[in-house]
Amino acid sequence: MPTIDDRREQMFPKLAPHEIDRLRRFGTVRYYHAGEALFVTGEVAPGMCVLIKGSVRVVRRDPLGHCAPIVEQGPGEFVAEVGQLSGQPAFVDVYAIDDVQALLIPPENLRALMIGEPELGERIMRALILRRVALLEAGAGGPVLIGPESSPDVVRLQGFLARNAYPHQLLDPAKDPDAAKLVQQYAPNPADLPLAVCPKGTILKNPSEAELARALGMVPIDDKSRTYDVAVVGAGPAGLSTAVYAASEGLSVVVFDARAFGGQAGASARIENYLGFPAGISGQALTGRAYVQAQKFGARMVIPAGISRLDSSESPFTLHLEDRRLVRASTVVVASGARYRRLNVPNLSNFEGRGVWYWASPIEARLCRGEEIVLVGGGNSAGQAAVFLRNFAKKIWMLVRGPSLTESMSRYLIDRIANLDNIEVLTHTEVVALYGSRAGQLERIRWRNSSTGEETEKPIRHLFLFIGAEPATAWLKDAGIALDSKNFVLTGWDAPSTIRSKSGAGRPLLLETSVGGVFAAGDVRSGSVKRVGAAIGEGAVVGAELHIALANGRVRDESERSASQDAREAASALAVQSPQ
Ligand SMILES: Cc1cc2nc3c(=O)[nH]c(=O)nc-3n(C[C@H](O)[C@H](O)[C@H](O)COP(=O)(O)OP(=O)(O)OC[C@H]3O[C@@H](n4cnc5c(N)ncnc54)[C@H](O)[C@@H]3O)c2cc1C
Incomplete structure (x- = not known):
């Protein structure tokens, strides 16, 4: 993997005077006195600053007051990271070392620049992305989470920030004295952990993702009339x-x-x-x-x-x-x-992508060549997957919650499965526990026969789940949009509707x-x-x-609206086949 140093040139490119001239139409020239701040951690950054004269110091500062220099930049270089495309808060402090003249390009013009000056835009965009990657690697500028590493709420908040590519640090109070002091002061009750200390100083006790996002200014407030x-x-x-x-x-x-x-x-x-x-x-x-x-x-x-x-x-x-x-x-x-419907096993998500699979393409099939695998599900998709995977796997344990396959699977698949000697169907059976290696790879699976209570544990590294998919359509409940019998949205010729438009x-x-x-x-x-x-x-x-x-x-008029109120029933009648 390239290190930050390897990427330095791409991360901090220097623009030639004629290139800066091409950027002038996107910004306005601003002057900063020595010591003045261009960016402040946690405050919305004004945009991208292209340095024309003078130099600046870029410093990472965490909410506990620890500071560390990142880089010094001079004429031809620019100060920004990817968040400045959308007016996000800064992850660093930037101070003028001496008197600075800079071209300030606000977010909307920075976006226009990317399109209007594609060559320069590409270089700038690459630098902005690499800078965010470096901030993520260093955990610079975002909140500090304080709590035990293994706590589920720490994992929850870390997962939320990581998935949103939001830099953050984790401090374990058992290892970090500053963190321990904060815990003593703000969270004497363990239920208050983790603490999230935000760049602007707000301290949240075991916040929800939405509370944390609000405190960080992640969710912009918009003009209501727009x-x-x-x-x-x-x-x-x-x-x-x-x-x-x-x-x-x-x-x-x-x-x-x-x-x-x-x-x-x-x-x-x-x-x-x-x-x-x-x-x-x-x-x-x-x-x-x-x-x-x-x-x-x-x-x-x-x-x-x-x-x-x-x-x-x-x-x-x-x-x-x-x-x-x-x-x-x-x-x-x-x-x-x-x-995809998931199993009710507490640590399932730890193994998703590391042994737990939701479909069976040749890629997953290759991974389990010559091994025993577990496949859960009793529908046609489970049956088709089993028939496909049996060409690769040594043995397939097919776990079905119900008494047989007949209620849920087509006859031809049931017959085919019955004729395959490396598929063993276990009815009334459910997975009850998953165990993995230190590296997070699934290693053992335990299942239980719900009729007899008997439990079996086997060293199996691949678990395929075909227990259906649920569409996220609850929010459409009152919108009059036709759904199929499994609540997926009907479109085009499948949608029982006539659209009225001006034309x-x-x-x-x-x-x-x-x-x-x-x-x-x-x-x-x-x-x-x-x-x-x-x-x-x-x-x-x-x-x-x-x-x-x-x-x-294209709008619905009154007559069409009443038609779509009936659409749900009509859709059920269509009995549209959805993938399970
Ligand atoms: C672990 C895993 C691995 C996969 N690997 C592959 C692969 O290798 N190749 C492949 O082709 N496919 C793969 N898939 C399938 C693929 O990811 C999906 O087909 C694809 O993501 C579908 O994209 P989508 O945008 O339709 O929906 P989704 O990816 O499901 O995105 C929907 C988004 O809507 C948001 N949302 C839902 N409800 C609301 C609401 N009310 N308000 C606001 N937001 C809402 C959700 O938070 C979600 O972010 C994989 C799936 C999984 C789970």
């Missing part, structure tokens, strides 16, 4: 793709995600089947790039912010945020994904729902294939269809 062209719900691959395509084509876009960017893909340690990455790419790296890319084009990211309700009774639509704020948009894209009535567009102007993309869509590539492709299609909807003014 109506966006597009509101995207979900920042997984489908939502991010929609945001990139829509924003790059000039639409005003706001994206909400309840937890973090990346969605399910963010949980994938290595995606090997996404086009263009022959060595594979981690889901967080792939979606992290898309997250920055969407912001470059001006998409507004509001994360974490869950949407609790969509009001589609009037145009523009109104989205209700969980924190009770309201946001209006002319069109809405449902990209809230689906969650006349017609069928919904390919990825439009039964409500005109509301689209769906990715795993949340009925009939979707549950792949990163497909979700991204659907985002691109929606990006194009949004233009048609906005141009046509």
Whole structure:
């Protein structure tokens, strides 16, 4: 892995005078006296400062008051990291060493620069991303979490910050005297741990993710009167793709995600089947790039912010945020994904991507060649996976909670499985415990027969789960959007609706729902294939269809609205087949 020093040149490039001249139209010249602050940790940074004269010192300062110099920069260099694209708080202090003349480029102009000056923009963007990576590696500038390393709440908050690429540090009071002092002062009761000490000095006791995000200024407060062209719900691959395509084509876009960017893909340690990455790419790296890319084009990211309700009774639509704020948009894209149903085993997430798999492609199959594996599920997807995996695995223990496969699996699969001697079906059986190595690899699985109570433990390194997927559509409950019998969103020809537009009535567009102007993309869509590539492709299609909807003014009128109230029943009658 390249070290910070290896990356130094790309991280701190020097712009030539003629390059600075090209940037002048994006900013205004500002003067700072020696000792004056350009950036203050935790305060919203004014934008990117390109140094014309004088030099600055960049210092990391944690909320406990520890400071360490990072770098000194002089003429031709610039001060910023990726957060300045979207007006985020600074992660460092920056002071003028002597009198400084700088070109200050505010966030909106920095985004315009990336597009208007693509060559320079590419160099600057690379530097901004590398700087964030370095801040993440150093844990500089963000909050300090104080609590025992293994505490589930520490793991929860660390996971939240890491998934959002937010720099932070963890101090264990058992090892760090400063942390121990703070615990004595603020959290004598262990239930108050972990403490989150924020850059501006706020100390939170065992906060929720939303409380921490608010204290850090992660969730921007918007102009309430604004109506966006597009509101995207979900920042997984489908939502991010929609945001990139829509924003790059000039639409005003706001994206909400309840937890973090990346969605399910963010949980994938290595995606090997996404086009263009022959060595594979981690889901967080792939979606992290898309997250920055969407912001470059001006998409507004509001994360974490869950949407609790969509009001589609009037145009523009109104989205209700969980924190009770309201946001209006002319069109809405449902990209809230689906969650694979997970087993109720406490440490399951520790092994996801390290032995616990939710599908069976040749990649996973290769990993379990010649080994015994456990496959949980009694539906057709479980049956198909078992038939496929038996070509690779030495033996498949197929665990089914019910009394047999007959209620849930097609006859042909049941017969095929019965004829395969390396698949053993265990009915009335459930996984009860998972054990792993120090490196986090799944190593042993224990299961129980619920009829006899007998427990079995085996040294097995791969567990395949095919126990269904649940779409994240509860927030659409009152929106009149037609769903299939498993609550996935119906679109296009499957949607029982006629859309009325200024240009006349017609069928919904390919990825439009039964409500005109509301689209769906990715795993949340009925009939979707549950792949990163497909979700991204659907985002691109929606990006194009949004233009048609906005141009046509596609809205529901009263007669159409009552039609879509009946849509749910109609949809059930259609008995649309969804992947389980
Ligand atoms: C561990 C793992 C590994 C995977 N590996 C691969 C792989 O190698 N190759 C592959 O092709 N596919 C893989 N997949 C599948 C792939 O990740 C999904 O198909 C893809 O992420 C679907 O994208 P999406 O944007 O439609 O939905 P999601 O990724 O599910 O994203 C939906 C987002 O919406 C947000 N959300 C939900 N409800 C709300 C709400 N009410 N308000 C605001 N936000 C909300 C969620 O927080 C989430 O971030 C993997 C999945 C998992 C779980």
